Structures are given as structure tokens and as C-alpha cells.
Amino acid sequence: MNNIFRKYLFYGVFLPFLLFNGPVYPSQDDSMIVSVRLKDNWAPAKLTGLEARPTSNEGEIKLSWIAPDENLGLFEQPAPVSGYYIRFSTYPAGSLPADTAYWWNTAQQVTIGYANTPGSPETTYLTLPLPGTTYYFAVKSYDKEGNISELDTGIIETGQSSAAAKGFLLPVIANLSPVYGISSGSTTVVITGSGFTGVTGVKFGAENASSYTVDSDTQITAIASAQIAGTIDVVVTNPAGSSSIVLVGEYTYYNLPVITILTPAFGSSAGGTSVVITGSGFASIIGVTGINFGALNAASYIVNSDTRITAQTKAHTAGIVDVVATNLAGASLIVTAGLYTYFLEPVASIYFEPYIFPSPTNGYTADIAYWMAGPGLVNIRVYNEIGRLVYSLEENKPAGAQSSNIRVGRLAPGVYLYLLSMSYDDGNVNRYSKRKFVVIH
Numbered sequence: 001m002n003n004i005f006r007k008y009l010f011y012g013v014f015l016p017f018l019l020f021n022g023p024v025y026p027s028q029d030d031s032m033i034v035s036v037r038l039k040d041n042w043a044p045a046k047l048t049g050l051e052a053r054p055t056s057n058e059g060e061i062k063l064s065w066i067a068p069d070e071n072l073g074l075f076e077q078p079a080p081v082s083g084y085y086i087r088f089s090t091y092p093a094g095s096l097p098a099d100t101a102y103w104w105n106t107a108q109q110v111t112i113g114y115a116n117t118p119g120s121p122e123t124t125y126l127t128l129p130l131p132g133t134t135y136y137f138a139v140k141s142y143d144k145e146g147n148i149s150e151l152d153t154g155i156i157e158t159g160q161s162s163a164a165a166k167g168f169l170l171p172v173i174a175n176l177s178p179v180y181g182i183s184s185g186s187t188t189v190v191i192t193g194s195g196f197t198g199v200t201g202v203k204f205g206a207e208n209a210s211s212y213t214v215d216s217d218t219q220i221t222a223i224a225s226a227q228i229a230g231t232i233d234v235v236v237t238n239p240a241g242s243s244s245i246v247l248v249g250e251y252t253y254y255n256l257p258v259i260t261i262l263t264p265a266f267g268s269s270a271g272g273t274s275v276v277i278t279g280s281g282f283a284s285i286i287g288v289t290g291i292n293f294g295a296l297n298a299a300s301y302i303v304n305s306d307t308r309i310t311a312q313t314k315a316h317t318a319g320i321v322d323v324v325a326t327n328l329a330g331a332s333l334i335v336t337a338g339l340y341t342y343f344l345e346p347v348a349s350i351y352f353e354p355y356i357f358p359s360p361t362n363g364y365t366a367d368i369a370y371w372m373a374g375p376g377l378v379n380i381r382v383y384n385e386i387g388r389l390v391y392s393l394e395e396n397k398p399a400g401a402q403s404s405n406i407r408v409g410r411l412a413p414g415v416y417l418y419l420l421s422m423s424y425d426d427g428n429v430n431r432y433s434k435r436k437f438v439v440i441h
């Protein structure tokens with residue numbers, strides 16, 4: 001074959017199927033050396049495994065997929081694509097080709113000019129324009145010839161080349177209800193605000209909530225954990241981060257009030273007795289129902305400190321009632337130390353015999369009611385069964401029905417005797433004979 005024939009054969013037969021990739025060089029024997037390559041009309045393989053997930057940063061999305069083969073697997077050696085076209089929108093693409101094409105052309109665009117080895121993971125991060133809004137994603141690959149991979153027409157159904165995700169907003173607390181509770185925990189607290197979708201934790205101070213339920217993106221119902229008394233901050237956390245420390249997120253733990261002693265623990269059924277209540281957890285007691293003598297509110301009361309209250313009794317039928325203190329956390333328990341006795345107020349100038357109550361006597365104190373014919377000094381002495389003096393008390397009292405409190409908490413169970421004598425300011429003296437009472441514990 002001469003050189004002329006070779007030239008015609010090349011230009012006439014092979015050239016339509018080849019592209020010149022460089023210059024033509026004549027050889028010494030008048031033949032040609034031509035650098036050529038096949039034209040690439042094949043689109044890259046359609047990518048798979050596309051996923052869109054929110055990250056811990058506000059409004060950020062992590063997109064991941066498996067890198068496709070640029071050669072559709074036609075050649076033994078796979079080759080990477082040149083890059084990717086990413087589209088995302090706030091509404092999904094349609095299932096028909098025409099709808100999908102419109103969605104692709106109108107969606108927001110991002111281009112990535114690199115690619116990994118086929119079959120290896122690809123990852124990129126996008127910050128969404130509207131955090132908290134659901135976005136739909138689709139990705140196509142392209143090669144250096146400009147060929148673009150296909151996009152499944154059923155992209156939302158199959159998920160092969162698309163994904164949807166919602167970038168998280170930082171949670172915001174707008175209100176707590178209630179804003180206080182008992183220090184032992186278990187109070188149900190409704191938290192309102194925003195950004196609660198995907199919440200991963202609720203804290204009361206340094207402690208996790210005992211439990212919580214995300215009712216909606218704007219409401220959480222949480223059970224407060226146990227804490228020592230004091231004010232703490234409630235914080236809500238989702239993948240984007242934690243809510244800010246705000247005044248409306250403050251929650252206060254209170255101890256239930258505790259009554260340890262009443263002084264005196266008795267008074268006239270006519271009311272008007274000033275009673276000092278000693279205990280704890282009194283600082284947050286407010287309102288007309290803060291102190292109750294049985295079914296009646298106190299006529300008035302003053303919170304002297306967290307451990308002391310001075311209350312005035314109302315008129316009440318004779319008998320024993322429970323004194324209950326109520327603060328923001330709840331009511332004090334019914335205890336023996338909180339028993340108060342109303343004794344019957346006799347008609348003025350009508351004498352009555354002394355008596356002790358409650359009878360039998362238990363707890364730490366007992367009360368003796370008696371009649372004072374005038375102002376003066378009352379002397380009370382308590383003896384055990386063998387005649388040993390175990391308790392004594394002297395008090396100045398005005399005229400009328402009176403009572404005194406005696407300490408019986410340290411007395412052993414048994415039968416005791418008490419003696420009363422009154423030394424009046426006018427010089428007269430009145431003495432009573434011994435009377436019995438019983439102590440039980």
C-alpha cells in the first residue's frame with residue numbers, strides 16, 4: 001500500500017469516527033502518525049444512595065451519596081466523573097418527566113467541580129436559606145465532555161437521586177407553666193417556644209428532666225427532676241444547639257413547708273389567739289390560704305422568716321384541728337406537732353376546773369386550760385408517780401380563760417400528776433389539788 005492510498009483510506013473511512021486530539025506528523029517513510037480518541041457521548045452513571053440530614057449547625061444540611069462511574073461500567077477500569085450539579089427547593093419534584101425537568105430548572109443551584117473514585121462516599125454541606133423549612137434535594141453528575149447523568153423521574157418515591165431534609169432552628173423558650181415546683185421533683189412543666197422538632201434533651205439546671213414529650217414544634221411537656229431549693233434555668237437542646245438562658249426560662253424549686261412546733265398549741269374557741277408556728281419552707285407562703293387551722297384560714301398571719309410565722313386564729317368550735325401551711329410547692333404534711341386545740345371559752349366570770357389536753361397526751365407538748373379570777377402569776381408543777389418533780393412553769397396571765405403549754409416530749413410514757421396555783425396581783429392565792437394525766441408516745 002503506497003502512501004497516497006493510505007492517506008485516502010484514512011480520511012475517507014476512519015476520520016468520520018475519530019476526533020483529532022493533536023497535530024499530524026509525517027514519518028520518514030511518508031506515512032502519518034495521528035493522535036486520536038473516541039468521542040464520549042455516554043452520560044455518567046446515575047448516582048445512588050443520596051441522603052440529606054441536618055447537622056448540629058443551625059440550618060446546615062449534610063448531603064451524601066455514592067460516587068458514580070463516568071463510563072457507566074462499560075470499561076474494565078472505572079473513571080470518576082468531573083463534578084456534580086445539585087438542586088434544592090421547598091417543594092418536591094413531580095413524578096412525570098416534564099414536571100421533574102421544570103423542578104430541576106427552577107430549583108436553587110449548587111455546582112461541585114470535583115468527584116471521588118467511583119463507589120466511594122461523597123459528602124458536601126449546604127446552609128439552607130430558611131432554617132427550619134423542609135427542602136427537597138436532587139443531584140446529577142457530569143463528565144468533562146459535558147454529558148450529564150439521568151435523574152430518576154420518580155425521584156421522591158425511589159429516593160435514588162433525591163432526598164429531603166429540614167435544617168434545625170435553635171430552640172427558643174418563650175414560657176414555662178408553672179414556673180415553680182417541689183424540690184423532690186415530679187412537677188409537670190409545659191414549655192412553649194419554637195424549634196422543638198428533633199429535640200434531644202431538656203435540662204432543669206444541671207439535671208436532665210425526669211422525662212419529656214415533644215408535643216409539637218412549639219410545645220414540650222416535661223417532668224421536673226429533683227433539685228435542691230432555688231432558681232435554675234431550663235434549657236432545651238436539638239441538633240442545632242441549645243436554647244439561650246432567658247428570664248422566661250427560670251424555674252424555682254421550693255421545699256414543702258414543715259411544721260415542727262406550735263406555740264401555744266391551744267387557744268380559746270372564740271379565736272384571737274396569737275400562735276407562733278416554727279418550722280421551715282415558709283418564705284414562699286402567700287395568700288389567704290397560706291395558713292389553715294382545720295378548715296378555716298387564719299384570721300391573719302405574718303411570715304417572719306423562712307422558719308417562723310405568727311398567725312391569729314379565728315373563732316372555731318372546741319376540739320383539735322390540724323394546722324397546715326401552704327407555699328408555692330404545696331401543703332405541709334399532717335403531723336402531731338401541727339395539732340392545735342380549741343378549748344371552750346366559758347361565759348365571763350363563770351369558774352371552770354383546770355383540764356389538760358389532748359388527753360391522753362402525746363407528741364412534744366400538752367396544754368392546760370384554767371380560769372384566772374384576775375391578773376397574776378400561775379405556777380404549774382408536774383410530778384411522776386413516785387412524787388419526783390419532772391417539770392415546772394411560771395407565767396403571768398391576765399384575767400379570764402387561759403392556757404399554758406407544757407413540754408412532755410422528754411417524759412417517759414406513764415401516769416403523771418400536775419398542780420396549779422395562782423398568785424393574783426391583789427394578793428389572793430388559789431391552789432388546786434393534784435390532777436392526773438397520761439403521757440403516751
